[in-house]
Amino acid sequence: MKKTGGTLGLLQFENLGRIPNLVHFITTRSGGVSLPPYDSLNLGLHTADNFDKVLANRALLAKETGIGKEKFLYASQVHSGDVKIIDSTAIGNGVLSQNPRTDATITALPGICLMVMVADCVPILLFDPVKKVSAVIHAGWRGTVYKITSNTIQAMVGHFGCDPADILAGIGPSIGPCCYEVGEDVTEFVTQSFGTTDGYLIRKNDTSKPHFDLWYANQKQLTDNDVLPENIETSALCTMCHSETFFSSRASGGVTGRFAAGVCIL
């Protein structure tokens, strides 16, 4: 990932950054107006932060990216495997203000900024430069075992005729395999969903609790659906190890803000 030059300390993927007429970014905690524990660029209206401060932060992001405030699509994320297509009908039905309940959105509409908000869950951006289709994914452990990344690629293929070999993917900062200790509730789902724990769960020794590698699990869903490994960029930045830069739910004991990844076709 690389830093952009603005005042919000936004980050970009190298692969998506090379595409003309595509705006994308990962936000950090920097440059906003929210007070601790939401300091400072908290974009989550569903947190207990001051409403006006979150709106001010969203306005700062709109200004820095040059995208109109009313063009951002923030979903109401529910840890599902569900994918929603954003077309002109959805826009006409007010999808931009209604926060649809979904964990992935896909669009071919220019000017719409698809957003995913996280604090330890994995934000994933996709773009097909041939069909000009963009997508964002919210993949926490539940979304990951529900195979939301597979579902999104399959929807891009089925609805828009995308060739997976054309799709570029960026896997953003999230809690990493270094820190993501999980209990039996999660490990059972992992075994059921993937049929194996090899690569998914890592144990330092026989007595330690397993760590779930969300980066591997989502990379695997991409390559299993024929996205090329060389088209996948993983930031490999752990939010818990870098909680001064990114909001981390675990590092903060659950009360914190949300950072975001967004993508907009110009």
Ligand SMILES: [Zn+2]
């Ligand atoms: Zn870590």
